[in-house]
Amino acid sequence: MxxxxxxxxxxxxxxxxxxxxxxxxxxxxxxxxxxxxxxxxxxxxxxxxxxxxxxxxxxxxxxxxxxxxxxxxxxxxxxxxxxxxxxxxxxxxxxxxxxxxxxxxxxxxxxxxxxxxxxxxxVPLGSGGMVAVLGLDRERIGEVVRAARAKGVVEAANYNCPGQVVLAGEMPALEEAVRLAKEAGAKKSVILPVSGPFHSSxxxxxxxxxxxxxxxxxxxxxxxxxxxxxxxxxxxxxxxxxxxxxxxxxxxxxxxxxxxxxxxxxxxxxxxxxxxxxxxxxxxxxxxxxxxxxxxxxxxxxxxxxxxxxxxxx
Missing domain, CATH: 3.40.366.10 (Malonyl-Coenzyme A Acyl Carrier Protein, domain 2)
Structure with missing residues (x-):
């Protein structure tokens, strides 16, 4: 072992x-x-x-x-x-x-x-961030991200474990992703205490x-x-x-x-x-x-x- x-x-x-x-x-x-x-x-x-x-x-x-x-x-x-x-x-x-x-x-x-x-x-402080989305599979997360991009840059940043994916991006797009994730059945979305949209473009x-x-x-x-x-x-x-x-x-x-x-x-x-x-x-x-x-x-x-x-x- x-x-x-x-x-x-x-x-x-x-x-x-x-x-x-x-x-x-x-x-x-x-x-x-x-x-x-x-x-x-x-x-x-x-x-x-x-x-x-x-x-x-x-x-x-x-x-x-x-x-x-x-x-x-x-x-x-x-x-x-x-x-x-x-x-x-x-x-x-x-x-x-x-x-x-x-x-x-x-x-x-x-x-x-x-x-x-x-x-x-x-990225200017406050203009970008990260959100952990709990309770959605990768396919659903992908759909949420694609739809939320109408409001700006948002991407999957961390694939942490099954049912936990962290998104990073511009705040308007992140807020839209949180809304759409809730509609898609996410258990919870948690804003992370970080100063920027890390692990994104x-x-x-x-x-x-x-x-x-x-x-x-x-x-x-x-x-x-x-x-x-x-x-x-x-x-x-x-x-x-x-x-x-x-x-x-x-x-x-x-x-x-x-x-x-x-x-x-x-x-x-x-x-x-x-x-x-x-x-x-x-x-x-x-x-x-x-x-x-x-x-x-x-x-x-x-x-x-x-x-x-x-x-x-x-």
């Missing part, structure tokens, strides 16, 4: 994330200290103490979630836990690539900070500018496979990594396909490394038969280690 490490994205952040590990482990302290040094301000204080409003700004959220995830990874590895494969949801893909050795952590901190800036600046310019940043960064050989958001398939070369990260900014996150691919290839245990349990919840909906653990603090670490020992995986 294979193990996969999965890394959360934007939306999993909370004030206090990483603090427990920081107080207990030198490995976590080193990760946060490196991020603080790279950014030139105390990201660790922002993670541990807030304020929440600052932590939720995309430009801060992205390096913060990455750092909290890599700190958790360092603690997990210090306890002898390894993985066969990895994946990350949107921003989480950077943590997966750091884990696989493709990206240096310091470079990933800089990249996610810049990615956050470019994505935040791509409105991010094209951001991706072009980000590509210039990525050119400055060395991408190394992966120590183990990573499944990319844009394809739901493995990437293994530096060229594939660069292409996936550029395209990811304006393309939908194929999370359901990614998890199905991993399960088909023998993954039976998913360890969510970093803040929250969002991915564990989605994975259980995609593949109810698999085991999910998470590692974000000492209590969750101990529960995961106990499970892995009992399963003969540690």
């Amino acid at each position: 294979k193990i996969a490490f999965v890394f959360p994205g934007q939306g999993s952040q909370y004030v206090g994330m990483g603090r427990d590990f920081y107080g207990r482990y030198a490995e976590a302290q080193e990760v946060f200290a490196q991020a603080d040094a790279v950014l030139g301000f105390s990201l660790s204080t922002l993670c541990f103490e807030g304020p929440k409003e600052e932590l939720q700004k995309t430009v801060n959220t992205q390096p913060a979630v990455l750092t909290a995830s890599i700190a958790a990874l360092a603690v997990l590895r210090a306890h002898g836990v390894g993985t066969d494969v990895a994946a990350g949801h949107s921003l989480g893909e950077y943590a997966a690539l750091v884990a696989a050795g493709a990206l240096d952590f310091a470079a990933a901190v800089r990249l996610t900070r810049r990615r956050g800036q470019l994505m935040q600046e791509a 409105l991010m094209r310019r951001a991706s072009e500018l980000f590509a210039l940043e990525l050119e400055k960064v060395q991408v190394k050989k992966l120590a183990f496979p990573v499944v990319a958001n844009v394809s739901g398939d493995y990437i293994s070369t530096a060229a594939e990594v660069r292409s996936a990260l550029i395209r990811q900014i304006y393309s939908p996150v194929l999370w359901e396909e990614s998890i199905r691919r991993l399960v088909a290839d023998g993954v039976g245990v998913f360890v969510e490394v970093g803040p929250g349990k969002v991915l564990s919840t989605l994975i259980k909906r995609i593949a109810p038969g698999v085991n999910c653990c998470n590692v974000e603090d000492q209590a969750s670490l101990e529960a995961t280690l106990t499970f892995l020992r009992k399963a003969g995986l540690l």
Whole structure:
């Protein structure tokens, strides 16, 4: 039975994330200290103490979630836990690539900070957003999106799990999509607390500018496979990594396909490394038969280690 490490994205952040590990482990302290040094301000204080409003700004959220995830990874590895494969949801893909050795952590901190800036600046604040639609299948969602385009740009941005698709676009078109989704039988539509229409064609310019940043960064050989958001398939070369990260900014996150691919290839245990349990919840909906653990603090670490020992995986 294979193990996969999965890394959360934007939306999993909370004030206090990483603090427990920081107080207990030198490995976590080193990760946060490196991020603080790279950014030139105390990201660790922002993670541990807030304020929440600052932590939720995309430009801060992205390096913060990455750092909290890599700190958790360092603690997990210090306890002898390894993985066969990895994946990350949107921003989480950077943590997966750091884990696989493709990206240096310091470079990933800089990249996610810049990615956050470019994505935040791509569309005027308030003119675009994202909405999670619950309870419709993909065919119905496609019909809703096509009809709502009469009011502007709207696209499927995240295929998270069966019955949960996130839409991104211009506000009038999103509002129309919410109305049409309700008519089509959607259980619920939830406006997400993000500052722009991420993973949509409105991010094209951001991706072009980000590509210039990525050119400055060395991408190394992966120590183990990573499944990319844009394809739901493995990437293994530096060229594939660069292409996936550029395209990811304006393309939908194929999370359901990614998890199905991993399960088909023998993954039976998913360890969510970093803040929250969002991915564990989605994975259980995609593949109810698999085991999910998470590692974000000492209590969750101990529960995961106990499970892995009992399963003969540690």
